[in-house]
Amino acid sequence: MKPPRHVPPRLATRLLHLFCAPHRVDELEDDLDELFRQRIRQVGVREARWRYVKDVLSLMRPSLMKRHLTNEYPEPTHATMIRNYLKIARRNLIKNKTYSFINIGGLAVGMTVAMLIGLWVYDELSVNRSFENYDRIAQVMQNQTNNGIVSTQEHNPPPLGDALRTMYGTDFKYVVMSSGTFETILSVGDKKFTKPGNYIEPDITDMLSLKMLKGTRSGLKDPSSILLSESVAKAFFGDNDPIGKIVKLNDNTNLNVAGVYEDFPANSQFSDVTFLAPWNLIYQATRNKDDWDNNQFRTYVQLADNADMDKVSAQIKDIKFRNGRKDSQQYHSEMFLHPMSKWYLASDFENGVSVGGRIQYVWLFSIIGVFVLLLACINFMNLSTARSEKRAREVGIRKAVGSVRSQLISQFFSESFLVVILAFALAIGLTTLSLTWFNEIAGKHLTMLWTSPYFWAASLGFILLTGFLAGSYPALYLSSFQPIKVLKGIGFQAGRFAALPRKVLVVVQFTVSVTLIIGTIIVYRQIQYAQNRPMGYNRAGLIILQTPTPDVHDHFDAIRDELKKSGAIAEMAESHSPLTNVFLVLPDFDWKGKNPSLQASLGAVKVSYDYGKTVGWQFKQGRDFSRTFTTDSVGMILNESAAKIMGFKHPVGEVIKAGEFLSNESFNVIGVIKDMVMESPYEPVRPSVFIINRRKGNFAILKLAPTLSAADALSKTEAVFKKYNPAAPFDYKFVDQEHAVKFAAEERVGKLALLFTSLAILISCLGLFGLASFMAEQRTKEIGVRKVLGASVFSLWRLLSKDFVFLVVIAFGIATPLAYYLLGNWLQKYSYHTDLSWWIFAASGAGALVITLLTVSYQSIKATLMNPVKSLRSE
């Protein structure tokens, strides 16, 4: 019989467990136990129990209670396991070089695209944000209703600034009237430059928190002073101190340099403002200073600290309606505040309501970025799952030796993270390399934000997102294999539906690609369509010069004679508007039989007699201005749109009565020309009239002689202009180049779309290439048997390519209506737009099909040409 088993005091044991360091508790308990049993034999149970308690109490000392911080044992769990995962992952990458290349390369390209787009979007969103008072600044805009159509403009009447200050002074911290930015000739001694700048009220310096390098912000308060940007000051004065020096504006105003400010940041809408001149200069020279109908200036405000943007906006609504002339009330002018945060991204208005603007491109490119990245992730998923058979045994063995599913999932995740991190490193390199080139296309000054913590946080998030996106499906799929089946080797069957998800993903890829192809083609078609639009005049060899000084007008005949004699030009004219814009739009024309309810604003272009010959406009009816008819000084030429809106069948000879701005004069229509595209090439031509200018024009337009080379003609012209107009630099512009600027935004979108589309297609094809090579490899034996039985190369090629073609056809079927819908919406933005012809869709589909076949055929033909002896012998 066994001696009764005595138990040491439980309370003491519990105490031990409560206080002792966990890594020692077992050892101590064992010691206590052993001594307890020994002592029962030697001194009896009672004494043993007593000693036990004493021992436990004696163990309650700090040196034994201290927790172990550094572990003596190596921890074999995580680090080792992950090291093993990474080792296996690395071996797999090295073993399958093609797949690794496709995976990492494709992901890197996708990430590069996403990164470039991310930087671009970041830059777009940060425009104007560098201004301290970003949230409080707004521009006053006005809506006017004309024939039931609400049009929005930023031009305001001269008295608006003072009216805002007196009536709503408490709502605004600053109210600033501005001329808007335009080019002006600045000269210091013999140095002359044409620079864009602003005539503006002095509070602007505080509003935009100008960083003064020299002088003070208050310098602009002196009406005879000017503030220069750093770059302009440098151009004129080099390293000398510019303060107090005299700068001449347009050869008639001398201003003291009162300060130099740091150039406005490139991603702000004031970036082209290179000087600030006193607003009073332009205000004093303005006729109709008090005319509320003279919409000429811009108004910027900063709200008072406690004022609410929307409330103030609603308050000032009727300011013009109430103060302006009674007969102008028909236009229902409504003023409102357009906050700075919307200036750049939401500058489009439709019927007086903000309808976005560039923000749409920001969205568009963000979506494209996400999709391109998604395409690369799909490649990763497809290739991983397609090759799952090769990994199946590994999964089986791992499971058999005790891996649980969560461990396998983390294994495959660590694999995908390895690939993603490699791809990310590559993508960082690619992005850095391609950034200058990308900047050129996008017209930006992007830099890698190496020092920004946001950049790194975003990168980390980006790696995690991509890793999860790409790794989740393979991880879940591969880890779900049943060990018995896969190890037996017979159980693993790629059934009919096993490949279904893969096929769906390929369809998604090609849907995106085909949509992008169609989109790119249509963007380009639209640009081309607008570029090929009949201009109504001849752009070839036309140059245009701004003539702010009176010299050209005063010596016009002499200059024209001399230039014509020297053979440099064919013809020369003056004009109030450039050829690429209409400066004067007047609402108050009247004519016989005018519909009283018609509110027609007509463009009015004041020109000299030889304008028509210079630009080469084309007559539908009537004749050009001629010096031989003295009555032509009140002659008028209509464009087709004007003739149409006036409702004349035979306009020649009709009398048009102008409004106050043109001194209520009456004009005789002498001719009708074909519409000339002077404004947006996407909009219908504005109904316009052309009349003889009796004063100085703003521009000189010259038709260079076609017989001379442009360089020759220009140098001769320059000499003559220098002689008669010494105050102004000879800054000419080619009209066709000025016209091309109007396509810049769309061309940029087109180029970017083309770039991203090509990359998207590249990535999709890489994936397809990988899949095809896998399929071919998998079916090596089948192909061998078929060849032995007499299958031709062509029939085998068809067999292998058929599946992929089928997928692309489905993708095309999905992409077509999608693209039709999206691009139909986009084209609606343009009044003058191309059609969504069926052939664009057909061509895109065919293109995608050809690309697919080329990609797949390389693999399938390689497989079919293989010697069956080899493929059947290998085991």
Add this chain to the structure above:
Amino acid sequence: MKGTYLGEFEEVVLLAVAIRSGDAYGATVVTEIEQQMNRSVNLGAVHSALNRLGEKGLVTSELGGMTAERGGRSKRLYSVTAAGRRALQEIRQVRNQMWESIPTTVWT
């Protein structure tokens, strides 16, 4: 020189570890000291002394073999290091020296 100073109890524990070398752990050290010195010793005092000796580098410990007695759990076995041995020898030498320095007349 705190590092090398060996307290009286530490010396006893170190000696016990040396006596029980190969089988020296908390409980055996306690038993050994109790038997040799005929006085009761607290387990906590022994463990804390072993700790201190370990920190001074005079004993090392390693996980020993499992015994059925201890429910299949391995135990921490202590052994005297070379430095520990030197420390013991030094003490002994100092004692011997001191014994020999006692004038013989004292005892008579």
